[in-house]
Amino acid sequence: MKIVDGGSFTVAPNELIAVAIQKTAAPYDASVSDLIGGVWSPKPEPPINQAAHGAFQAPATTGNTVSMTIDFDFVPAADGSSPQGDRYDVTINGLPSEDTRVSTIFPPGFQSRSYLFTVV
Amino acid sequence: MSSNYLGSAALAVAIMLLPGAASLAADTTSQKTCAQLIAGGTDDEIKAAADGKWAKSNVGPIFRTVILNVRAFKKIQAQCTAENKAAEATKARLDIEDAVVSDYALFIEFMGYRQSLSDLEEKRFDKQVGTDSSNAGTTSSTTKGTVPSLLGFAVENGALTRSVSGTTITFRAVPWDIVKALQTHDYIKSAPPPQPGTLSGLLSDISGSVSFDTSRGNTNNSQMFTGDRQQVSGYTFRYQILNWRDPRNIRYARAWDELRTGRGEALANSLNQLANLIRTGKSAQDAEPADWLPEFDAWRTETIKRLDAAAVDDVEKIVTEQAETFKQLVDKNPELAAKVKVVGQELSDYFINRNDKIKQITKSWTVAFMYTDTQQANTNGNVMTTLSVSSPTGVVSPLPNLSNFKFVFNKGFKEGPELTGNVSVTAFTNLPKGSHSGNLRDVQATGQLDVPLPEILKVTNMVLSFSGQFVSLREEPLGAMVIINTKPVSTKGNIGLGQAKLTIPVKGSGVQIPISLTWSNRTELILENDVRGNIGITFDLDKLFAKP
Numbered sequence: 001m002k003i004v005d006g007g008s009f010t011v012a013p014n015e016l017i018a019v020a021i022q023k024t025a026a027p028y029d030a031s032v033s034d035l036i037g038g039v040w041s042p043k044p045e046p047p048i049n050q051a052a053h054g055a056f057q058a059p060a061t062t063g064n065t066v067s068m069t070i071d072f073d074f075v076p077a078a079d080g081s082s083p084q085g086d087r088y089d090v091t092i093n094g095l096p097s098e099d100t101r102v103s104t105i106f107p108p109g110f111q112s113r114s115y116l117f118t119v120v
Numbered sequence: 121m122s123s124n125y126l127g128s129a130a131l132a133v134a135i136m137l138l139p140g141a142a143s144l145a146a147d148t149t150s151q152k153t154c155a156q157l158i159a160g161g162t163d164d165e166i167k168a169a170a171d172g173k174w175a176k177s178n179v180g181p182i183f184r185t186v187i188l189n190v191r192a193f194k195k196i197q198a199q200c201t202a203e204n205k206a207a208e209a210t211k212a213r214l215d216i217e218d219a220v221v222s223d224y225a226l227f228i229e230f231m232g233y234r235q236s237l238s239d240l241e242e243k244r245f246d247k248q249v250g251t252d253s254s255n256a257g258t259t260s261s262t263t264k265g266t267v268p269s270l271l272g273f274a275v276e277n278g279a280l281t282r283s284v285s286g287t288t289i290t291f292r293a294v295p296w297d298i299v300k301a302l303q304t305h306d307y308i309k310s311a312p313p314p315q316p317g318t319l320s321g322l323l324s325d326i327s328g329s330v331s332f333d334t335s336r337g338n339t340n341n342s343q344m345f346t347g348d349r350q351q352v353s354g355y356t357f358r359y360q361i362l363n364w365r366d367p368r369n370i371r372y373a374r375a376w377d378e379l380r381t382g383r384g385e386a387l388a389n390s391l392n393q394l395a396n397l398i399r400t401g402k403s404a405q406d407a408e409p410a411d412w413l414p415e416f417d418a419w420r421t422e423t424i425k426r427l428d429a430a431a432v433d434d435v436e437k438i439v440t441e442q443a444e445t446f447k448q449l450v451d452k453n454p455e456l457a458a459k460v461k462v463v464g465q466e467l468s469d470y471f472i473n474r475n476d477k478i479k480q481i482t483k484s485w486t487v488a489f490m491y492t493d494t495q496q497a498n499t500n501g502n503v504m505t506t507l508s509v510s511s512p513t514g515v516v517s518p519l520p521n522l523s524n525f526k527f528v529f530n531k532g533f534k535e536g537p538e539l540t541g542n543v544s545v546t547a548f549t550n551l552p553k554g555s556h557s558g559n560l561r562d563v564q565a566t567g568q569l570d571v572p573l574p575e576i577l578k579v580t581n582m583v584l585s586f587s588g589q590f591v592s593l594r595e596e597p598l599g600a601m602v603i604i605n606t607k608p609v610s611t612k613g614n615i616g617l618g619q620a621k622l623t624i625p626v627k628g629s630g631v632q633i634p635i636s637l638t639w640s641n642r643t644e645l646i647l648e649n650d651v652r653g654n655i656g657i658t659f660d661l662d663k664l665f666a667k668p
Contacts, residue, residue: 005424006217008399027368027376031384033392036404045381065400069392071225071384073474075376078366078482087161102211103218106161106192109185110471112225112388113218114395 001094003101007113009092010120011058011066016095017117021070023050025086029073038066038117058094062119069114074107082107154200154208162188164195174433177440182229187436189219194432217424220439224395228464230443231450290331325360354494364484367477375477383470390463397459412453419445483532492524493549521549522561542566548595557595564591583623591615616641 001017002010011017021030021044028050032043035056044054058066072088086107092115093100105111152160165188169175174191177183197212220226333353364371393403398416401409423442430438450457496519526544533539546561568587575581593612621636 003214005221006214006219007222026370027373029376029380029384031380031388033385033388036392036396046377065396067392067396067399069224069388069395071388071391073380073384075367076478077368084163085159085161101214104193104211104215105219106189107185108162108166108188109181110225110474111182111185111189111219111223112391113222114224114392114399115222116396116399 001092001098001117003099004118006103007115009099009101009115009117011094011117013058013060013062013119015058015119016055017058017066018053018055018091018093018095019044019068020054020091021047021052022089022091023047023087025083026050027075028052029075030088031071031073033069036067037064058117059119064119066117067114069112071110071112072105073110076108080108152199154196154203154205157192157196157199158208160192162192165191174436177436179440179443180229182223182226183439183443186219186223186226187439190216190427190435190439191432193219194430194435198432213428216427220427220442221420221423222395224391224398224463225467226439227443227446227450228460228467231447231460231464290329325363327358327360329356329358330354331356352495354492356493357491359489360486361489362485362487365482365486367481369481372477372481379470379473379477383466383473387463387466387470390466394459394463397456410453410456412449412456415449419449480534483534483538486528486530488528490524490526490528492522492526494522494524496521520551523547523549536572538570540566540568540570560594561597562591562593562595564589566590580625582625585619585621585623587619587621589615589617589619591617611642 001012001015004010021032023030028047030047030052032040032045032052032054034040034043037059038056040054040056042054044052046052056066058064070090074082074086076082088105090103090105090113091100092103103113105113152164157164165174169184169188175184175187177187193212193215197209197216200206200208200212330352331354332351334351336351336353397403401413401416419442422445423438426438426442427435450460524544524546526542529541531539542565544564544566546564547559548557548561551557551559566587566589568585570583570585573582573584592614595612597611617638617640619636619638621634624633624635625631626633
């Protein structure tokens with residue numbers, strides 16, 4: 001797997017892609033989409049200790065793509081604030097490993113990230 | 121009441137209570153290392169936005185969160201580059217790109233396909249920011265159930281149970297938050313809500329306050345706030361017995377999990393379909409990419425290029441311009457626009473459900489116990505040592521201090537109203553010389569209903585409050601019959617009081633203006649019935665510092 005830009009990657013045919021989502025403070029409130037162009041095995045769900053791990057295999061055909069989206073929500077405290085150091089880290093790497101992308105999402109509120117993997 | 125006085129008093133006390141608090145307003149990011157900036161996340165940018173240093177756009181909460189993230193990553197990238205930490209700098213650059221071009225919720229919100237979020241904190245009105253209702257100078261007849269997490273500062277003119285109006289400044293804080301703030305000299309770092317059953321949870325349930333009456337200790341009616349002992353009008357201690365109003369409390373974990381796996385996953389799937397369509401130009405049934413694909417590819421490349429070259433203060437402008445370009449590209453393709461609209465509806469549904477949960481949680485029960493020590497004094501400008509009760513027999517004694525023990529109940533209702541109840545007893549801490557009074561001064565019961573009014577022109581959310589108070593005076597109010605204005609004051613018995621209050625928040629400023637009208641069948645120091653109107657200004661610093 002190679003990083004193209006913030007949300008784009010190139011992968012080898014049949015490459016195994018691992019996805020890990022880690023939140024520093026409870027509650028964990030990330031929702032993971034189904035894959036388009038691939039199948040989770042397993043899906044990063046449910047979270048255990050604010051961490052979820054999943055993986056999928058890239059398609060065998062060059063030019064095919066896999067896309068996934070993760071929603072990240074930060075539940076506010078009663079006064080609307082977030083704890084110091086609260087964040088989501090999404091770690092994406094392939095097997096065999098080349099690049100590892102660690103994407104960080106800071107609070108507050110709601111954000112989403114859509115990632116596209118293209119087989120080359 | 122003078123507004124310039126309020127500002128100087130606020131600053132003086134902030135410095136007094138929080139050494140290093142002056143740095144709250146300073147931009148400290150330039151002194152931070154790469155590692156410190158990464159650990160701090162968006163904290164500095166949240167404070168800078170609250171200080172009005174940026175955040176000119178008012179698109180919505182997702183837009184603002186994205187700008188917060190990109191500004192933070194920009195500073196991380198610059199500092200890490202300066203420290204020759206290439207890996208961290210590269211990661212920050214990718215995070216900048218990711219935060220904008222990979223977040224389609226941002227553009228859906230920008231295009232107006234999502235109901236705007238109401239500001240949760242702006243709509244909360246259950247926090248007692250001013251002095252407790254048993255102290256002088258309050259416009260509240262009922263004590264509320266929760267307090268601001270850092271520092272409540274208020275100056276309110278007028279009185280409910282005294283005939284001479286005074287000016288009272290109250291400072292109230294949660295000791296746990298102050299300890300943390302002193303450790304870090306940073307308010308935001310005091311924000312984490314400790315969980316029930318832990319030591320931090322117990323300490324965070326305790327709060328205290330001290331009130332100053334600025335009409336005391338001055339000989340020229342200047343009402344100068346000196347902060348010395350003569351002006352102390354009371355202390356309070358509060359223990360939050362029950363408070364289920366924190367959405368992050370572990371008891372709500374299941375509710376958030378249901379949202380995450382239900383509407384959250386549905387929204388993620390819809391956003392993924394939209395993202396896949398825009399990135400590949402194809403839906404599942406399409407063999408060839410759509411004609412418009414090169415335009416979106418070019419837009420993506422241009423957005424990344426502009427973000428990479430942008431200065432921190434240009435980020436908001438660039439994201440706004442690129443979002444506008446995205447909107448134009450979508451609007452040129454009706455089929456794509458229709459799909460964006462559908463996802464926008466799902467985004468709305470998610471937020472409506474999320475906000476309903478938060479609203480429901482913030483309407484839960486709260487129960488608190490409160491102890492108030494009232495340092496009684498007259499307000500004629502004399503210093504403490506001369507305050508006295510002059511009885512008909514000529515015995516001169518200091519005014520007796522009072523101890524008040526109170527239980528406070530709060531319950532909100534889904535449609536907005538908030539009910540608050542107080543039950544309390546007051547005892548004399550000491551009695552004037554020669555007094556034959558008992559120690560139990562009074563028993564009180566109070567109820568208040570707060571009704572939020574519809575938003576006016578999207579400018580402000582006013583709250584209309586109705587309250588009633590019943591006081592059974594078991595002894596003479598001052599512990600002995602006294603002569604005031606040539607009239608003996610020794611009446612025991614019952615006091616009834618009703619109040620209507622309109623609270624007008626000044627949006628985005630943390631300032632609230634309460635206007636109240638109070639009726640009472642009697643006052644303690646004036647024989648005739650009295651109708652009094654009160655106007656005050658209340659500051660809630662939490663709203664100023666915590667607002668992202």
